[in-house]
Amino acid sequence: MKKILFGLVLLVVTSTGSFAQSSEEKEVYQLSMDKWQWMAEKDVEKLTPLFHPEAKFVHMSGTWTTARELEIIETGSIWYKNAKVHDTAIKIFGNTAVVWNRITLTTYVRGSDVENEFTVTEVYQKEGADWKMLALTFSSVRDTHQIEK
Template sequence: MKNVLFGLTLFILTATWSYAQKSTIEKEIIQLSMDKWQWMADKDIEKLTPLFHPNAKFVHMSGTWTTARELEIIETGSIWYKKADVKDTAVEIVGNTAVVWNRITLTAEVRGNDVVTEFTVTEVYQKEGSDWKMLALTFSSVRDTHEIQK
């Protein structure tokens, strides 16, 4: 009986610890994603450069491009991500990879015109050492009633 109780207690403690760890990683990734939106709005290339993996891809409504091109677009303001109003977020962690889905209303300036668009944005991050690196960022245009299934 003691062995059963000991085993059950150990299982509960391990499960609780595992859940807390995952929850902490999810919180870290969500915060990083939120910070990224602010850095994009601020055109803060110094903070974005180490976040974006050199081989990352960025998929927009008008094309797909590299990290260098995305940083150039942000720095020059040819697309100015003024504000990302995040409505919903989901995160999946698989090993050292994190996938984030944000449903956002994006206010941006594109070619001198303000536009407001509903998107679900998919972000893929990979842990390299102690840092997370963004491998992909994809904008999918959606209706404002779109929901992220969790």
């Protein structure tokens, strides 16, 4: 019985990242995960084609444009050191995708590491063969917050 229970728990734990059903959901999920890595690496060359030129970014301290977000990332005035993704939900609406990630974000801001719990809402729109991010919004939440799917 213990072996069966262990096997079921292992299956659930290892399959949490592969929830996406459609190929579009899988593609958007991977793009979202890549984005967190590129932000941690301050890789504006990879982020620039992802962010729509007129996108908006909503943070705890303000709302700004793509140009300002890329400048912040490149200069490290906010360094998104690590986004530990706990839960993700994706909904495709035609050529628009909405991603909700519940994360613990470690950033380097004003000389100190800071850790916050967020649900991040990302909005993407398909342009030709590519997805472009239109919006990224950080919502402060408790670590017990759950994304309803």
